[in-house]
Amino acid sequence: MGELTKIRTAPRVRTAKAPAVDKRSLPLGQILEGDCVAAMRELPDNSVDLVFADPPYNLQLGGDLNRPDGSHVDAVTDEWDRFDSFATYDAFTRAWLAECRRVLKPDGALWVIGSYHNIYRVGAVLQDLGFWILNDIVWRKTNPMPNFRGTRFTNAHETLIWASQGEKSRYHFNYRAMKTLNDELQMRSDWTFPICSGGERLKDEDGHKAHPTQKPEALLYRVLLATTEAGDVVLDPFFGTGTTGAIAKRLGREWIGCEREADYRKVARARIEKELPLDESALTTMQSRKTQPRVAFGAVVEAGLLKPGTEIFDKKRRWSATVRADGSIECGKETGSIHLVGKALQGAPSCNGWTFWHYEAGGEVKPIDAARGLYLLASED
Numbered sequence: 001m002g003e004l005t006k007i008r009t010a011p012r013v014r015t016a017k018a019p020a021v022d023k024r025s026l027p028l029g030q031i032l033e034g035d036c037v038a039a040m041r042e043l044p045d046n047s048v049d050l051v052f053a054d055p056p057y058n059l060q061l062g063g064d065l066n067r068p069d070g071s072h073v074d075a076v077t078d079e080w081d082r083f084d085s086f087a088t089y090d091a092f093t094r095a096w097l098a099e100c101r102r103v104l105k106p107d108g109a110l111w112v113i114g115s116y117h118n119i120y121r122v123g124a125v126l127q128d129l130g131f132w133i134l135n136d137i138v139w140r141k142t143n144p145m146p147n148f149r150g151t152r153f154t155n156a157h158e159t160l161i162w163a164s165q166g167e168k169s170r171y172h173f174n175y176r177a178m179k180t181l182n183d184e185l186q187m188r189s190d191w192t193f194p195i196c197s198g199g200e201r202l203k204d205e206d207g208h209k210a211h212p213t214q215k216p217e218a219l220l221y222r223v224l225l226a227t228t229e230a231g232d233v234v235l236d237p238f239f240g241t242g243t244t245g246a247i248a249k250r251l252g253r254e255w256i257g258c259e260r261e262a263d264y265r266k267v268a269r270a271r272i273e274k275e276l277p278l279d280e281s282a283l284t285t286m287q288s289r290k291t292q293p294r295v296a297f298g299a300v301v302e303a304g305l306l307k308p309g310t311e312i313f314d315k316k317r318r319w320s321a322t323v324r325a326d327g328s329i330e331c332g333k334e335t336g337s338i339h340l341v342g343k344a345l346q347g348a349p350s351c352n353g354w355t356f357w358h359y360e361a362g363g364e365v366k367p368i369d370a371a372r373g374l375y376l377l378a379s380e381d
């Protein structure tokens, strides 16, 4: 890592309100060659929506490792994973994280994956630089490599840190899509996937693994689906076989990679070339209510989608109310908004009037939320 030890570590000063960059000026769909710190310096400030980084682990493996049957274990012993000391590794970590911070948009976010060898060091540096940790995710491996010597617990997980640019930044999280992905249960911070194997594992001409640390596609799929939108720009400074690029392409996201090893770049390019983007219709995901535009019931009445004088009622038809010209409703002595009247009638602490009240249209009973849907549809045209 001689060349990397010389890297200057002082982060550049961020301009508070740097204008967002036109993404067409970025090297989208390209793998930048050489050291990622130098490569990222060529990218403009405030230009990337998400960074996914799988940096060297600094495994410090000494000598060869064999299985009990004598066969050789394909461990990470490559030059790109060797650092002289923790101090060298920390300086390198500070340098690449500072560049990520500069190129990320203020509301952009960063993911970094690592093992116990490096993740604590990376976590400390990213906090020192001002990143704000949102979650640490444990990726539990269903098929981890055993501890062949039987001297420690089987190391069966890796950790991902998800961090925003700062405590106040409005990072992106597709909460609803994650809940849907998890069978209507909130997605948790412990994820279970097998390590990359079988047909997904890329091989060289001799049938050996093309890369020692290729990540599972399912992991990237979840990360990108959870924290980006179609069209967002995702940067991976340690591209390897291009797992991030392949999944970004599949999910209709833009990508930029950095990779210092020519062999890996070649494998990644061929892999991404073959990847097919999903159809736009398949990319629409469930949205949280709070990400839908707010609509006042009055606007639905004004638009004629529920006319003044219409009778609305709760599902069990215990109460019925009349819609008035200003979007208020009347039910006996109770008058007010759809929410307040629903709440008063039920003696409930709160009421979502959109789902509580119903109306009849074309012989069908529908929640008035359906009229709001029609209103939103009409406003898109």
Ligand SMILES: C[S@@+](CC[C@H](N)C(=O)[O-])C[C@H]1O[C@@H](n2cnc3c(N)ncnc32)[C@H](O)[C@@H]1O
Binding pocket: 004, 034, 035, 036, 037, 054, 055, 056, 057, 080, 211, 213, 214, 215, 216, 237, 238, 239, 240, 241, 242, 243, 244, 258, 259, 260, 261, 264
């Ligand atoms: C842990 S691997 C990433 C594997 C990748 N996530 C995948 O699924 O294939 C780290 C990669 O970063 C590359 N690398 C290490 N140091 C680098 C640097 N300073 N600049 C650019 N690439 C680097 C290595 O060659 C290696 O391919």
